[in-house]
Amino acid sequence: MDSIPSPQYWPLHKLLILRIGLTALLLAGLAAATVYWVERQQLHRAAVELAQQRAAEFVAVAGDVLDAPGSETNGAVQARLDRFVRGRSMPRDGGLVAATIFDAGGVAVAHVEHPDYAGHADALTRLASQSVAAGRNARTDASPEQIDGARVYFLQVPLEKADRRALGRVAALYAPSAAYLAEFDRRLARAILFAFIAVLLTAAILYPVIQRLMRRVIELSASLRDANLEMLSVLGSAIAKRDADTDAHNYRVTLYSVCLAETVGVDLKTMQALIKGAFLHDVGKIGIPDHILLKPGKLDEEEYAQMKQHVAHGLDIVRRAAWLADAEAVVGGHHEKFDGGGYDGHHKAGEIPVVARIFAIADVFDALTSHRPYKAPLSFDASMEILSRDRGTHFDPQLLDAFAAIARPLHEALTTRGEDYSHRELQRVLTRYFRMDIETLLARVPS
Template sequence: MNVFKKKAARRIALVSVLLALVASPIAGFVAREQAEEEAVSFAIEESDRLLRYHKTIEFDGAQATKTAQSAAEVLAGGLFDIVEIYNRHGAKLAETTTAAGERVESVLPRHHRPMQRTASYESLNPGNNLWVLRIFVPLKDTNGAIAGYFEGVRVVPDWQREQILFDALVTALMVGLASLICGGVLYPVVVYLAADNEAKARDVLESHIAMMEALGRAIAKRDSDTGAHNYRVAWISATLGEAAGLSGSTMQSLIAGSFLHDAGKIGIPDAILLKPGRLDDDEMATMRQHVALGEEIVSGAGWLDGAKDVVAAHHEKWDGSGYPRGLAGEDIPLAARVFAIADVFDALCSQRPYKAPLPFDETMEILGRGRGSHFDPQLLDRFTVMARAIHARTASTSEDEARTLMEQLVRKHFEL
């Protein structure tokens, strides 16, 4: 199992467990409330049915108390342990209490004279592990007017309470199990989608890198007979960048910038770019415009934006004497300072149409003279330690060999 799958498994498991821990109590509570409301609804319906059946809806007149008492006795002992019936003014007409009702009546909270227009109930826990439901029902006559009020108190028996609690527990466990199963079902889906997305992202990235290489080779071939310089200088830059602690997007920017450092030369006339002799002042001014042109090319190009640090600053010098902005010291982006060393080193060590490669020692002597003026002193010191091994690896490499070297670092730092 790779790192992503382990992370996905842990996170989905964590979310599933948390969901189960949160949803299960809520589901249990809702199930308990629902069972309670169903019991109350049934009690209300039954009381209303019995009252209507005995034609006891009318509680006015001389027989009101007797009628109410008769109705209360019918209702008490079945669904209710305390039954109280009031007239429409809220005055009590009758009360009947079972033995269970007598045990709880004294501990029940007092209530105001019933005057409500709709049925309601209270769920009470008066202590001693008792659960009591108190129901208030307005009684209406045939015209829909309030004729009286009914109050019923039910001491929920142990078996019913246990059944409700058991059903709530089962509901909670089912919801918790469903949450865990859902997480198990989601895991392969997430892994598949992530793998598919990763594959597509890799394809896009590889096409970007291929386009970057093609553009880099096209630029190199304008003033050189090979594209190997771009591969070598990118590999050298990345190797020095690793030693300097660069990684992630910073390293990716260094690699892209190394390939495209001379992108602006596309806009330089061939008469100046390919001139075999020394450039005059005007020609040199034109040549130096390749930095600004290159910056325009890579700016706003999405993933190539990172190359801008190297493209825009690879001709800056540590002492501020470079161009185009005259940046100095650490104001020069680190990637550009790394690249400057790699670029000059490879240029001195490489065969070019207009020059032979310099020996390693002479190359290092020239670089040393630029310490603190052209190059970042600390980076150059770090490079000096690595230089001989780098020279042995890159000297006389063909374009294909240099490309292979670079591909290894590209795959490593672009996570391909």
């Protein structure tokens, strides 16, 4: 399998490693959360089952004294409770470290603490001071809490005789053992480690395949870009040749527009829309009859009305291709005027897209300085004078001022160095703004 050359494909490596790492973290987090949830449920069940079991055992040995009158004052329940817990060791996973017995009226009649349990004084005090309302004997309650950084469970378990008659209630504190908590931590760590290993092993197997597929996508994207740019150039040049017998006009207006856009600082997406629109600004002229399009004199009113239809024809053409859709702003707006007196007369100033305002300056300037069937070229100074007269009416004043600052050297270069120079400069522009390299492609991948 071909290796990916460096450093061109480093961003691809970076993306794959980042995505694999994030996936590993996600899966490890899910595994850890699952283990944690399962262990907590198991701990919850263990606490409840142990409390219910101990409550049943205590009722079996002390139910008679709980049911006897005066149990709250004679100490009989406390004595039975002391004998009940004597000699019992703490289960390995944890156990009831403190308990308070309440009679059926909710009065505390006995309390005990496990002799091996140290700490959690606040919790024990809270447990000893609890009171249980009468009538809350139907179910077992268990609520997890953090006390001094340790997880414990407060439980309330009904004390019932065999006939389901309530004798009272036990409030208990269940604490997992240190051994159980250590094993819990180990299981959690193993789950995270196994998730990482599984993801990394899977990635190691799939990485070359993903790498090759990504490389192929990049190559196909670059080929598609080149095909689209060729289509753009051919389509624009075809109509330019019909109008002026050369495609140099398209080259020049595109370069004028790009230089002005660079001067005022448009973003990449806007620049791409401007370039496409510059190439295709007059594509709708394909629908204009030759006797109007190539007429050497001034158009009459009816002919001018037909000529204006090239904007609608152009919009209809570019809207048929998704890749050309962003050329619509220039194609549809390059004959608008800053004061609202353009073709449709409905847009003015900032309502006209900036790409159309930029292109309008470049288009008129090149038309003035170029040969046309109906006119000879004007000098640079004469052309700029005409543009200046229309400052604020036809043209955006700020954009026109920016163009005036760069126009002379640009015009001299494009008119004295020939069409080959314009073509080379245009190719450089296309390479700069329509790259489909690895960075551009990967920038489109959602995070």
